[in-house]
Amino acid sequence: MRRADLAAAALLAGLTTIVFVLLYGPLMVPILSSFFAVSHGTVDWSQPTLSAYAALTGNESVLAALWTTLVVGACAVALSVAIGTGLALYYASPMAKGREFLQFLLFLPFLMPPIITGLALLIFFREIAFERSLVTIVIGHTVFVLALVYRTILTRLQSLSASLVEASYDLGASGWQTFRLVLLPNLSSAMAGAAILAFALSFDETMITLLVTGTQSTLPVRLWAMMRLGFTPDINALVALILFFTTALCLGAVRFLMPASALAGTEQG
Amino acid sequence: MSARPAPNLPVPAAQWATTAAAYAVPVCFVLAPMALFLATSVFSVDHGDIVYRPTLANYVRFFTDPLFPTIFWRTCLLCLAVAVLCVLLAYPVAYFLTTLRGRRRYVLLVLLLVPLLMSYVIKIYAVRSILGGNGMLNRALMALGLIDQPSMLFVFNLNAVLLTLTVLLIPFAVLPIFLSLERIPQALRHASADLGASGAQTFWRITVPLSLPGAASAASFVFVLAIGDFLTPQMVGGQSGFTFGRIVYSQFGTAYNWPFGAALSVILAVTVIAAIALGGRFGRQGRR
Numbered sequence: 205m206r207r208a209d210l211a212a213a214a215l216l217a218g219l220t221t222i223v224f225v226l227l228y229g230p231l232m233v234p235i236l237s238s239f240f241a242v243s244h245g246t247v248d249w250s251q252p253t254l255s256a257y258a259a260l261t262g263n264e265s266v267l268a269a270l271w272t273t274l275v276v277g278a279c280a281v282a283l284s285v286a287i288g289t290g291l292a293l294y295y296a297s298p299m300a301k302g303r304e305f306l307q308f309l310l311f312l313p314f315l316m317p318p319i320i321t322g323l324a325l326l327i328f329f330r331e332i333a334f335e336r337s338l339v340t341i342v343i344g345h346t347v348f349v350l351a352l353v354y355r356t357i358l359t360r361l362q363s364l365s366a367s368l369v370e371a372s373y374d375l376g377a378s379g380w381q382t383f384r385l386v387l388l389p390n391l392s393s394a395m396a397g398a399a400i401l402a403f404a405l406s407f408d409e410t411m412i413t414l415l416v417t418g419t420q421s422t423l424p425v426r427l428w429a430m431m432r433l434g435f436t437p438d439i440n441a442l443v444a445l446i447l448f449f450t451t452a453l454c455l456g457a458v459r460f461l462m463p464a465s466a467l468a469g470t471e472q473g
Numbered sequence: 474m475s476a477r478p479a480p481n482l483p484v485p486a487a488q489w490a491t492t493a494a495a496y497a498v499p500v501c502f503v504l505a506p507m508a509l510f511l512a513t514s515v516f517s518v519d520h521g522d523i524v525y526r527p528t529l530a531n532y533v534r535f536f537t538d539p540l541f542p543t544i545f546w547r548t549c550l551l552c553l554a555v556a557v558l559c560v561l562l563a564y565p566v567a568y569f570l571t572t573l574r575g576r577r578r579y580v581l582l583v584l585l586l587v588p589l590l591m592s593y594v595i596k597i598y599a600v601r602s603i604l605g606g607n608g609m610l611n612r613a614l615m616a617l618g619l620i621d622q623p624s625m626l627f628v629f630n631l632n633a634v635l636l637t638l639t640v641l642l643i644p645f646a647v648l649p650i651f652l653s654l655e656r657i658p659q660a661l662r663h664a665s666a667d668l669g670a671s672g673a674q675t676f677w678r679i680t681v682p683l684s685l686p687g688a689a690s691a692a693s694f695v696f697v698l699a700i701g702d703f704l705t706p707q708m709v710g711g712q713s714g715f716t717f718g719r720i721v722y723s724q725f726g727t728a729y730n731w732p733f734g735a736a737l738s739v740i741l742a743v744t745v746i747a748a749i750a751l752g753g754r755f756g757r758q759g760r761r
Contacts, residue, residue: 209672216572219565226562226640227588230599233609287498294495299488309499312507317701317745319718320510320738323725327513327735328506347502401590408592410704415725424594431598431708443595454590458583 231447238440256441263438269426276338276422277406280345281399287346288353289395292361293387295354314351321348322415329416336418344416345409349402356401356461360394361387397460404453407446514735523732531736541720541737548717549744551631552699555638556646556692562639563646563691568680570647571654582651589644597708600637604628604709629711637709638699645698646691653687654680685755693752697745717741 238256241248260266294300295307313321325344329336368390372382410424417425423446430439515527535541566585570578588596603609604627611623627633657680665675703718710716721741724734 212672213572216565216569219562220569223562223566223643224584227585227643230596230603230640231588231591233602234595234599291495291498294491299491300495301492306496306499309503312503315697315745315749316742317697317718319701319703319721320742320745323721323735323738324506324510325502326725327510327731328502330731331509343502350498404590408590408594410592410594411702424592427592427598428594428704431594439598443592443598446592446595450591451587454587455583457590 234440234443235447238437238444241437256437257445259438260441260445265421266423266426266438266442269421269423272338272341272420273407273423276341276345277403279342280349280406281402283342283346284350284353284402285357285395285399288350288398289357289391291350291354292358293383295358296361310354311351313347318348318409318411319415322412325412326415336416338418338420340416340418341413341420341422344412345406348409348412349405352405353398353402356398357391357394360391364390393460397457400453400457400460404450404457407450407453510735511739513732514739516732518730518732521729531733532740534733535736535740544715544720545717545740547631548700551635551716552638552696554635555642555699556695558635558639559642559646559695560650560688560692562643563650564684564688566643567647567650567654567687570651582647585644585647593641594704596641597637597705600640601633601709604633604636629709630713631710631716633709633711634706634714634716637705638702641705642695642698645694649691649694650684650687653684657683689755690752693748696748696752700741700744700748 239252239254241251241253241255291306291310295303300306322344325340325347326336329340334340364387368386369382372386377385408424409422410428413422413425414428421429423442427439427442427446430436513523514531515529517524517526517528517530535545570582570585573581601608605611606623606625606628608628610627611620614620614624615622627636661679661683662675665679666672670678701718703716703722706714706716706719707722710719717737718741721734721737724730724737728734
């Protein structure tokens with residue numbers, strides 16, 4: 205029986221390795237080839253070069269798309285954190301009306317496939333005669349990431365002891381003072397983590413953006429257009445840079461949101 | 474906190490004002506678009522203009538045209554296959570995670586989840602560079618001597634869509650399965666072992682039934698994500714890899730028939746809701 209357990213453990217480790225190769229292996233191809241010259245769709249592996257990265261710095265449309273992506277991300281983060289915090293406070297307050305319905309509405313764009321959220325917004329903007337622009341992209345992204353931001357902040361809010369707020373009121377603080385001096389400091393790390401997650405999601409959002417965009421294109425939409433035309437060296441360089449950036453963002457979000465106990469390795473099980 | 478009314482307003486008025494403020498964004502940007510989208514699905518189009526007269530013609534067209542139900546059904550089967558493949562691949566990984574202790578468990582979990590937040594378009598592009606006729610997979614198979622010329626089995630067709638979606642969606646399956654495995658009390662497994670069950674018996678009769686809710690919600694998750702995707706089939710599907718998502722998208726672009734596109738999306742939404750409900754239902758049964 206001992207031998208059977210060992211074999212099972214080895215099999216599990218082997219299968220896990222295969223899944224890791226499936227997840228990360230494909231990403232290595234564009235990253236590696238970004239350091240080599242590509243001509244006619246084939247990579248010249250003999251000589252490493254940074255020419256792809258150099259070509260990127262001169263590609264105006266990519267730089268413009270990067271700027272659009274950053275502006276949209278910043279707006280979506282600011283809006284979703286502000287609205288998400290407000291909604292979490294409202295949900296947790298005793299005066300909230302139709303809590304479950306409100307929450308259902310918030311989760312809907314996140315639960316439905318992005319194509320449906322995107323189409324609904326597209327039809328909406330057309331019917332109210334709202335020109336598609338940067339603003340419609342920001343609205344699309346905000347609606348999409350709001351569910352996640354709201355949920356993250358609400359979870360932290362509900363884990364706070366009610367006596368904190370009661371004590372603050374007992375000591376004579378006003379509602380605003382209680383929010384600013386008691387709730388906000390306790391929520392800040394959840395808000396920071398949610399903000400990073402929201403930015404990472406917005407940074408990569410493609411399907412909704414494709415539908416609600418006017419003439420502007422964000423980086424993923426620009427990439428989508430470039431990739432359909434075929435392989436060019438600067439795509440690989442851009443892909444490598446974006447992967448590096450989003451991975452860094454994720455690890456940042458993990459630091460803010462992971463319980464300290466999990467990172468320290470003190471585990472209860 | 475917002476619970477406390479502003480001093481200069483009578484209490485109920487302040488409460489209603491706060492409620493109105495809280496509902497403003499969800500109602501304007503979620504409820505209204507969704508309602509308009511549902512309404513559009515029963516309109517029709519005439520010379521590029523939407524005719525605002527309710528009709529069921531779009532739905533009749535979907536069910537009577539031989540093309541659409543076929544593609545819809547084929548897409549459902551494809552996404553089901555993706556869901557099954559993802560669960561089969563994710564289960565051992567999630568189980569392996571639960572055998573690890575402390576910090577290592579969470580580091581590995583994070584490594585599995587990081588690809589979730591990586592650019593979707595980039596991941597499709599990366600997988601495509603492996604699947605192509607001249608791609609890594611074909612070259613590797615030829616180098617190994619398994620085939621002597623590039624195989625076209627997974628080049629710009631539905632197989633390519635299946636493989637790409639599976640690779641992309643595995644992480645979504647790992648998380649729910651891991652969470653349900655983690656919730657199984659260790660005491661149950663110990664009790665099973667104490668009563669003389671072998672490792673395999675404990676696994677099949679204790680662990681698997683108790684982790685079914687997680688596997689079911691993982692499968693419904695993956696199915697929903699796969700069926701809503703139109704980027705992957707567009708990028709790796711080629712001419713023969715037509716899926717429902719692509720047809721929906723094309724109604725809003727080249728075909729320019731928004732009402733029909735909306736009707737097709739409503740059918741998509743109904744399928745998604747059914748998949749989520751089924752996943753939840755199986756989940757509860759597993760828990761007993």
